[in-house]
Amino acid sequence: MLEVKLHDIGEGMTEGEILHYLVKPGDEVKTDQPLVEVQTDKMVAELPSPAAGIVKEIIVEAGTTVQVGTTLLYIEAEGSAQAAPEQPKQPEEPSTAPVAEKQESRPFVSSFNRVLATPYTRKIARDHNIDIEQVLPSDPSGRVTEEDVYRFLEQKKAPAIAVAEKPAASTAPAASQPTEAPEEIPFRGLRKQIAKKMTKSLYTIPHVTHFDEVNMTNLMKLREELKVAGQSVSVTAFFVKALVIALKDFPIFNAELDEENEKILLKKNYNIGLAVDTEDGLIVAVVHDADKKSIKELHQDIKRLNEQARAGQLSSKDMKGSTFTISNVGPLGSTGATPIINYPETALVAFHKTKKVPIVNEQDEIVIGHMMNLSMSFDHRVADGGTAVAFTNRFAGLIEQPNTLMLEMI
Missing domain, CATH: 4.10.320.10 (E3-binding domain)
Known part of the structure; x- marks a missing residue:
């Protein structure tokens, strides 16, 4: 008999919530067939069957959170069943049972044709x-x-609505309607894991949020010129490139506080987390080694990560190792926020809606330009307000003069 246990799926996890079993006792399964969906602190994963056989017993109920190493179910592998002791043969009698009844006693066989x-x-x-x-x-x-x-x-x-009978008219006074019970939404899975992480961040890190605005006019013009030339590049790709340059100038924001050893760890890798709003909740996908990629490569990475995040297809590698996180909520219509830091990072920047507004140019002329708000939350144990302002000024300068951004990459 094989024990199927909750194992570490490669994220250093210690526990997981059993969301849903994809099989039931009596099902015949194949090797690598998904058996159960498990919610970790970052993703939903399917645990495969280690061998072909028959599911004998499910030990842990769905909805339960268990530690790594806990046995979830038992499988009787093919060829492992002990042969039953041979019974003395009885005289054969004609069988009166129909063939269909004999077939019904056979174990259920799973089709293993799962839809996407x-x-x-x-x-x-x-x-x-x-x-x-x-x-x-x-x-x-x-x-x-x-x-x-x-x-x-x-x-x-x-169909049920179409054939429903019309209720007969009644002269009796209408009875008072009972109060409807509130709709209940289970607080578990990814929603619960997000809550745990946000609570830990907010109650561990003394947050300070700094607000600023960025003139996007020249960058919007550059993007239009690139479109005419057949090159479509997202605004986020420019943001990531500018942030990496600013982080190299202000490495304190690409850092992690190690309180136990009383050290601030300045990270040498520039892995930018992208907060993605999905059906399952907020997921942070990671652009690894952003400092080594061109703006076009960043655009391609960001597009892929966003698509896979919303389709639930991110790998564990795509969701870990971030050193600094951004949240581009502008397309949703946001004008400001006080974002919570992606623990254990030091800072997070949120980009808000870009609007056409009248602005005064260098010639003291009133013109129409594109302005964007940003908000930056940072760990006040690690950095101070003046450093945060200098950091966002550096970022804004690169975005407002995108030609300067190009020069920084040479």
């Missing part, structure tokens, strides 16, 4: 008792989305 869907989408389907394999995907890739599940749910409700 994020764990959050699967959860919605489970909450509404929907077999997700019956849902038709609208995405050309074949991935079932949250909208597909809700559409399927509405289609199931439609």
